[in-house]
Structure formats: structure tokens, C-alpha cells
Amino acid sequence: MKHISVVDRSGADEVIASSTLPQFKVYTHKDLANIPQLKRLPAATLFDMKVVSSILPFRVNQYVIENLIDWANIPDDPLYQLTFPQKGMVPPALYQQMAQLIEQDAPREQIQALATKLRTQLNPQPNGQLEMNVPLDRNGRRLNGLQHKYRETVLFFPTQGQTCHSYCTFCFRWAQFVGDEDLRMASTDTAELHTYLAEHPAVSDLLVTGGDPMVMKTRHLAALLKPLTEQRFAHVRTVRLGTKALTFWPQRFVNDSDAPELLDLLTHLVKAGKHVAIMAHFNHWREMDTPIARSAIELLRKTGVEIRSQGPVLAHINDSADVWAKTWGMQVKAGIIPYYMFVERDTGAKQYFEIPLAKAWMIYRNAVSQLSGLGRTARGPVMSASPGKVEVQGVAEINGEKVFALRFLQGRNPDWAYRPFFAQYCEKATWLDQLKPAFGEKAFFFEEEYKEMLHSRQSK
Numbered sequence: 001m002k003h004i005s006v007v008d009r010s011g012a013d014e015v016i017a018s019s020t021l022p023q024f025k026v027y028t029h030k031d032l033a034n035i036p037q038l039k040r041l042p043a044a045t046l047f048d049m050k051v052v053s054s055i056l057p058f059r060v061n062q063y064v065i066e067n068l069i070d071w072a073n074i075p076d077d078p079l080y081q082l083t084f085p086q087k088g089m090v091p092p093a094l095y096q097q098m099a100q101l102i103e104q105d106a107p108r109e110q111i112q113a114l115a116t117k118l119r120t121q122l123n124p125q126p127n128g129q130l131e132m133n134v135p136l137d138r139n140g141r142r143l144n145g146l147q148h149k150y151r152e153t154v155l156f157f158p159t160q161g162q163t164c165h166s167y168c169t170f171c172f173r174w175a176q177f178v179g180d181e182d183l184r185m186a187s188t189d190t191a192e193l194h195t196y197l198a199e200h201p202a203v204s205d206l207l208v209t210g211g212d213p214m215v216m217k218t219r220h221l222a223a224l225l226k227p228l229t230e231q232r233f234a235h236v237r238t239v240r241l242g243t244k245a246l247t248f249w250p251q252r253f254v255n256d257s258d259a260p261e262l263l264d265l266l267t268h269l270v271k272a273g274k275h276v277a278i279m280a281h282f283n284h285w286r287e288m289d290t291p292i293a294r295s296a297i298e299l300l301r302k303t304g305v306e307i308r309s310q311g312p313v314l315a316h317i318n319d320s321a322d323v324w325a326k327t328w329g330m331q332v333k334a335g336i337i338p339y340y341m342f343v344e345r346d347t348g349a350k351q352y353f354e355i356p357l358a359k360a361w362m363i364y365r366n367a368v369s370q371l372s373g374l375g376r377t378a379r380g381p382v383m384s385a386s387p388g389k390v391e392v393q394g395v396a397e398i399n400g401e402k403v404f405a406l407r408f409l410q411g412r413n414p415d416w417a418y419r420p421f422f423a424q425y426c427e428k429a430t431w432l433d434q435l436k437p438a439f440g441e442k443a444f445f446f447e448e449e450y451k452e453m454l455h456s457r458q459s460k
Contacts, residue, residue, distance in 0.1 A: 052085035057177035089349035124175035145187020162211035165249035172345035214245035229272040250296035270304035310340035321366035341380025
């Protein structure tokens, strides 16, 4: 442990925050027995963790353990649920197969082989991430490590950023972290990204994602981002950085060895005319409620970047309107813009975290009703489905039929955006593919065109 004082980088001696924080220390699957706080839990709970973390990735750091989790409220604490494996996070049949091997003290190679097999049953790459989203170069070669689903936005997965300070148990990109190269999206070729951006003038936004790009050293981020200030990239007006570092390691912006260089890099991009957006992943208001997190937010805002918040609505963690209202209210006060309430994607531990669309919509509605207009900027609940981002706008009764009112916020065809459509109301539906068209229609308006897109891509 060491004492840390955070000083305003404007040159003044004013202390922004002072706290006692741990050095960065991370625990993975093999370290479960070494986490002191877990030793007070029942042996059956620890066994469940061992089984689940043999299938799904597990990683947590000392900051999260000591500063975010209320160990007097286990297992109900939302930050504990967010970071530690629970038995229900894998289907019972898969759990039993892995539990049997572990009980038999099977060789490591046998356990790993079973884990690889079981992961294929958890839809590791949902919604066309590998089949539809990866672009092709002029020669028809797949550009692995890039995604280009929407006309204006390209996603880049730098190899150095394909891990996180801690892993979220609900993560829809969990397959990035299990060591299977066939499932992993990553690129070491920054020049390839720059070439692709230069050749696509319709792209206005670059999203650097992962994993978490904030695990990267600043020099690697600079090599990726600084060239974007050149004239050939004038059309790339917005740089987005998807990160959960403000939750899992806010020291990245405050007192890491190259934190000053990181803040200088962000300032440089803003002064060069780029709109820099920190796409901050938050799942609960408590993630912001530490001195170091508040200091990180303040320092980031001084660079001129914009911080936008997003996260899914999740059973066991934040399926409460009051939690969302308090989260968004605290964010507005801190200068963060509420951006998205997502729906848990159909992958990984979805059966543990997913909630019906009808309930998600009521949580959203009841949350925003507690806020002023500045807190109502979050769109939701939103499904990032294969055809596009579909927002549940509400439940209505039209001509005697109860329906969901839906619209695309983004679509694989930009013309789909903001066109309303309707689905039969279903109390249990949790995802787009579980919905049926309303009013006797045989298909949603986009389905035929989307099938043609799928066929065209598969034929290449």
C-alpha cells in the first residue's frame, strides 16, 4: 500500500484527492485460493467459482476487491456479481460436465479441451461479429482486428488492448480473453487501419475498443492516434475510446507512470480539432463513488474530451430504476453524458443476466422519469443485434393489439435508421429474434434485405 496525492496538472499545488490505494495486483483463475476475502466463503461457493472460471474468463484486481465490493453483502453485492463467477452463469448441463472433471482432479489438458468444447455452446461471437462485421481489403482479404458494421464508424481492436484491468462477468466479448485465437479479434497492424481509414472517406468515427485500450502504454496509443491529425484523415472527425478504466483502474488517468503522457495525448487530439469521446462503461453508481474515480473524471474533463456512459441493464446488478436514476444523476453532476442503456447480448452468461424487454423498458422509463432533461440523454433499452441497434421505444395498444414500438438507431442499411416498426408484445422475450411482427405481417420490413446481405457476404 502507498499514500497517493493527486495534484492538479494546471500547475497549482491544490490537492484534488488524497487516498490510500493498493498497487496494481491482478488475480486470475489460478489465483482464486489466494484472494484473502474469498477464504471466508463456503467451500461450495469456491468450488462453483473454480468450475465457472474454467469456462468463462476471470480476472479481478486489488483495487476492485478493496474499494468497490462490500464484502459484508455477499453474494448480493452488485460489484461482487459484476466481477466474481457465480454458479448460474453457465447452463446446468455445462456446469455439471466441468464440475465432474474437476472433482476427478483431471489433467489440465483435459479440462482445457472440455472448456473449449463447452464455449462453442455459449455463442462466443454473436450478431455477425466475425461473419458480417470484419471488412475486406481491395483484394478480398479479411482485415482481422477491424469491424465496419455501420457506414460512419470503424472499430479497431489493437492487440495490446485485448485484455482489461478486470473482467465483467456479463461481457459479450468474453471470447477475446480465453486464449482461443480463432475467436479473438485483434490487430498488430496500425498501418493497415490507417490505410483503410484513408480509403473510406465516409468514415467519420473511429472506435478503439477491446478488451480495453486503456491497458495499453501511452506510447502505443500515441502511435495509433497521433497520425489521425494528418490532413488525409480530416474526414475522421471523432475518436472514441471504449474503456472501463474509470471503474476498474482510475489510476490510469491519475498516477500511473505514463498518466501525464496519456492526458497530454488526449489534449493534443482535442486541440488538433478531433472530437475525442471516452466511452465509459458503468454498471452501477458505486463505481464512481471513490475519490480516485472522481479525480480521474475531473482530470479527463480538463483535457477537453467528452465522457459518455453506457452499459447494459442486468439482473443481479442493476435491474432497478432507482439504481439507474442515481447512476445517471451522478454522471450528469460529474459532467458525464448518459449515452446508452443496452440489453444483455445473447452470448456467454446471458441466461444469468438477461431480463425481459418489457421489464427493461419499464426500468428505463421509471429511471428517466426521475431526472431532468440533462439526464434523459441515454437511449434505451437498446439491442445491438446483427441487423443493427434496435431501441425499444415503448409498449402500446394499437387497434386492439398490444405491441412493442421499435426503431433502428443504426442499421446495416443506413436507410433503416429511425423508421418505426412494431412487434407483438411478448412478456418473456429478451432479444430481437424472439419477437414476431405485429398486425399479421409475415416479416419485419428489413428482414428480406438483411438476408440478401448475409447471402452476399457468405458468397465472398
